[in-house]
Amino acid sequence: MVRAPLPGEGTVLAALWRELWELHEGWGGYASTRDASMYEALAHRLEREAHMRGGLQLIGRHIHLVACFRGQVVGQVEGWFERHGTDPTTALTCEVRSLIVSASKRGLGAGRALLETLGRVAVDACVGPRLIVVAEVLEVNPAREFYRRVGYAPVAFCGRMELGEARVGDRSGFRAALAEPRDALPLALLEAQLTERRRAVGDFRFDRPRAVDATLLGDIALRLGRQARSAQAGIAGVAGLTGPPLELVVRDAGGTVCAAATITVGTLDSPFVPARRAxxxxxxxxxxxxxxAVLAPLVGFARGCALMAGAVSLELTDLPAPRSALHQAALAVGARPWTQVVAWSPWP
Ligand SMILES: CC(C)(COP(=O)(O)OP(=O)(O)OC[C@H]1O[C@@H](n2cnc3c(N)ncnc32)[C@H](O)[C@@H]1OP(=O)(O)O)[C@@H](O)C(=O)NCCC(=O)NCCS
Known part of the structure; x- marks a missing residue:
C-alpha cells in the first residue's frame, strides 16, 4: 500500500533517509554527517510535515509517499515539481528524490509501487503542459536496472573530477574565457544545437529552440553585458559564483567561438558534510x-573558477550518451562517469 506519511512516522522515515545517504556515501557519493542530533531534527521536521499534510500526497510542489508492508513503513519517495526555462509550453518536471526501500523488504514490488503512484499523482496534478518525471542515479548504483524495469530511460549523463587531481595539459591553441556581448550570435547557434541534442533523446525538461532573431540576440547580448560588467567590477563574481551561472566560451586562434558552457557553484547542505561543488x-x-582539444581548455578554465570559489569537485553535467564525441572527450580530460538522469513521461 502506498500513501502519504502519517503522524508518528517521523523517526522511521528519518532512519530510511539515513540508510539512503549512507548507501550513497558507500558508492562514492558526497559524505553525509554522522551527527545523531541532525537525524533527530529531521525526524521532528518529518513529524511536523506529516501533521500539516493531513494525509495529502501532494502539497504545493512537493509529493511525499510511503510504502507499507504488513502495516509497517518500508519505503518512501519524494517528488518535487520544477519548471525549467521560460516557455509556457515546456514540460513540467517532477524530480524523484530520496527513493528507498529498506534492505530487508527489497524485491517485493514496493519500489515499483512507489514510483507508479508518484507518476499517477504527478499526472493528476499536471494541467496544461506535458510532464516529465526524472531521477538522478549514481552510475554504480544497481538501482539503474530498477529504473529501466519500471520504464525510465537515460536522457543525460554527468562526469565528476576532484579538483585536487592533476590538471590536464592544454596545448591545443584554443582558449577559454568568459563570454562577451560580441559572442551573442555564436552562442545562440550553439544553444540551438544543445536544445536539439536534448530533445532528440527525450529530454523535454527545457525550452524548445528559439528562432535566432534580433530579439534573441539582444537578450543574450544584454545578459553577457551584465556578466562582463560584474567581471570588470572585480573578480568577486567569478570567485564566489554566487549569482547566475557564468557563461563561458572557447575561441580558436583566430577568435572564432567553437564551444560554450556555463559554470555554477552549489553548496552541499545538511545532511552532507558542508562543501562546495562546481x-x-x-x-x-x-x-x-x-x-x-576544445573541451580541455574549457575544463581547465572551469577548474580555475571552481578552485577560486572553494569547490572540492567539478561535475560535467548534461552530457550526451557515452559513445558521443563530447562524452568521450569528458572522460579523456579526466572526468569519471558519475551519475545519469533517467526519465519517464506519460506521453509518447
Ligand atoms: C531501488 C529500490 C528502491 C528498488 O526497490 P524494490 O522494492 O527492491 O524494487 P521492486 O521490487 O519494486 O522491483 C521492481 C523491478 O526492478 C527490478 N529490480 C529492483 N532492484 C533491482 C536491482 N538492484 N537490480 C536489478 N533489478 C532490480 C526488480 O527485479 C523488478 O523487476 P520486474 O518488476 O521486472 O520483475 C531499492 O533497491 C533501494 O531502496 N535501493 C537503495 C536506495 C536507492 O538506490 N535508491 C535510488 C536512489 S536514485
Missing part, C-alpha cells in the same frame, strides 16, 4: 572541431 553544464561544442 557544475559545468550546457556544454556544447562545434561538431567540426576535435572535441577533446
Amino acid at each position: 557544475m559545468l553544464g550546457r556544454i556544447v561544442l562545434d561538431p567540426a572541431r576535435c572535441a577533446e
Whole structure:
C-alpha cells in the first residue's frame, strides 16, 4: 500500500533517509554527517510535515509517499515539481528524490509501487503542459536496472573530477574565457544545437529552440553585458559564483567561438558534510572541431573558477550518451562517469 506519511512516522522515515545517504556515501557519493542530533531534527521536521499534510500526497510542489508492508513503513519517495526555462509550453518536471526501500523488504514490488503512484499523482496534478518525471542515479548504483524495469530511460549523463587531481595539459591553441556581448550570435547557434541534442533523446525538461532573431540576440547580448560588467567590477563574481551561472566560451586562434558552457557553484547542505561543488553544464561544442582539444581548455578554465570559489569537485553535467564525441572527450580530460538522469513521461 502506498500513501502519504502519517503522524508518528517521523523517526522511521528519518532512519530510511539515513540508510539512503549512507548507501550513497558507500558508492562514492558526497559524505553525509554522522551527527545523531541532525537525524533527530529531521525526524521532528518529518513529524511536523506529516501533521500539516493531513494525509495529502501532494502539497504545493512537493509529493511525499510511503510504502507499507504488513502495516509497517518500508519505503518512501519524494517528488518535487520544477519548471525549467521560460516557455509556457515546456514540460513540467517532477524530480524523484530520496527513493528507498529498506534492505530487508527489497524485491517485493514496493519500489515499483512507489514510483507508479508518484507518476499517477504527478499526472493528476499536471494541467496544461506535458510532464516529465526524472531521477538522478549514481552510475554504480544497481538501482539503474530498477529504473529501466519500471520504464525510465537515460536522457543525460554527468562526469565528476576532484579538483585536487592533476590538471590536464592544454596545448591545443584554443582558449577559454568568459563570454562577451560580441559572442551573442555564436552562442545562440550553439544553444540551438544543445536544445536539439536534448530533445532528440527525450529530454523535454527545457525550452524548445528559439528562432535566432534580433530579439534573441539582444537578450543574450544584454545578459553577457551584465556578466562582463560584474567581471570588470572585480573578480568577486567569478570567485564566489554566487549569482547566475557564468557563461563561458572557447575561441580558436583566430577568435572564432567553437564551444560554450556555463559554470555554477552549489553548496552541499545538511545532511552532507558542508562543501562546495562546481557544475559545468550546457556544454556544447562545434561538431567540426576535435572535441577533446576544445573541451580541455574549457575544463581547465572551469577548474580555475571552481578552485577560486572553494569547490572540492567539478561535475560535467548534461552530457550526451557515452559513445558521443563530447562524452568521450569528458572522460579523456579526466572526468569519471558519475551519475545519469533517467526519465519517464506519460506521453509518447
Ligand atoms: C531501488 C529500490 C528502491 C528498488 O526497490 P524494490 O522494492 O527492491 O524494487 P521492486 O521490487 O519494486 O522491483 C521492481 C523491478 O526492478 C527490478 N529490480 C529492483 N532492484 C533491482 C536491482 N538492484 N537490480 C536489478 N533489478 C532490480 C526488480 O527485479 C523488478 O523487476 P520486474 O518488476 O521486472 O520483475 C531499492 O533497491 C533501494 O531502496 N535501493 C537503495 C536506495 C536507492 O538506490 N535508491 C535510488 C536512489 S536514485
